[in-house]
Amino acid sequence: MLQAFNAMMKRDLLLAFRHRGELANPLLFFFMIVTLFPLGVSPEVVLLRKIAPGVIWIAALLAALFSLESLFRSDFEDGALEQMLLSPQPLSVLVLAKVLAHWLVSGLPMLLLAPLLGLLLAMPERAIAALELTLAIGTPLLSLIGAIGVALTVGLRRGGVLLTLLIMPLYIPVLIFATNAVTAAAAGMPIAGQIYFLASLLVLALTLAPLAIAAALRISVS
């Protein structure tokens, strides 16, 4: 089982690196959305500092959705997904490997880019550290929850907008706890509570989401 997990992850990572151009797209998207806010709201530092956690997190949320959309698409189109369904290995494990590989190439780079964005929005250092921490716990959570929606819409031609409609409401707790932690950190307050909450959500998603993704895939591919 572990072998299958590793093989699947290696394959997905390899595929991702063969299409290097596509790797940068979600990141660019993330960056651009954040850039729009000073332009659209105001370049005033006090205001930017105040809205920064929310802006960066909402941008991360949208970028996650945007990049997730193609998670199963090529596998669905070339039939690899059907082979995964037929394989004797548990589908939920294979799916978890795919989601993890996807997070490594899309979520992790966002983590690296976020401090820069924090500086652009004049966030204090404490808050940037908290932002990193929440993104480290939160982005895998976004990938896991989002993958359920992707699995449900994989067979549909115009799944993109629909995916957003299905998944956005489920992202709300992550958004609330993460931005709250960053805001609290900026004010110099402890953030352990929010972080524990996010971490417990991540554990919950790690255990339950692969099962839901597998079930959804079986339904939409059949």
Place this chain on the structure above:
Amino acid sequence: MWQFLHKMASPKYFYDISGKWIPWLGGLTVITLLAGLYYGLVKAPPDYQQGESYRIMFIHVPSAWMSMFIYVLMAMWSGINLIWNIKLADVMTVSSASLGASFTLLALVTGSLWGKPMWGAWWVWDARLTSELILLFLYLGYIALVSAIEDRRTAARAGGVLILVGVVNIPIIHYSVEWWNTLHQGPTVTKFDKPSIHLSMLIPLLIMAVSFKLYYLTVVLMRARTEVLDRERRSAWVRELFGAKPAS
């Protein structure tokens, strides 16, 4: 009991028996609705603080209850459908969705009408309002998914997964939002000790709640009947029902 449930799962039996129930359920709905409205709007005393305007509660609170109740019911039916593969369960889920969404919308609209005189604003980003709004989004997402998938059975099963994921998430969403911001008055009926609402207001409220449930049952059965007919339109009993010749 089991035999009855077993029989209910057959579309034809369901179609026949629900047809007999609907007039009764509809009649009871009208009676309880009239009684509830009479006691609520005429008999119940005005509130010492909110005056007459609290009376919108008799619509607002039952519809908010219904909005959550229907979601849980849909989750139950989806579970039944995914586990035992009973067609009728998914017919019920699909037929409930738009009713649930309507009740959620009704709760939001009446809440906003009530909020204007009480809080001085049509909308505040309060925890319960926000979670109700998110619930509406969940309903609309479900409806969008089901209508995007052409095959009815696949649509219902995919929707079922979404509903079950949603039902795990609803408490999380609710508490995260509650923790985020709260202005709404606390629950006054479901507290474990004595309800903090006077009996003369509680009774019409409960009558209205029963009436809303009956209304839901009536309409969901009507919708489910239509859905059953549509799905079974090629089967012999439907053709016979409408006087067409059996399929050759």
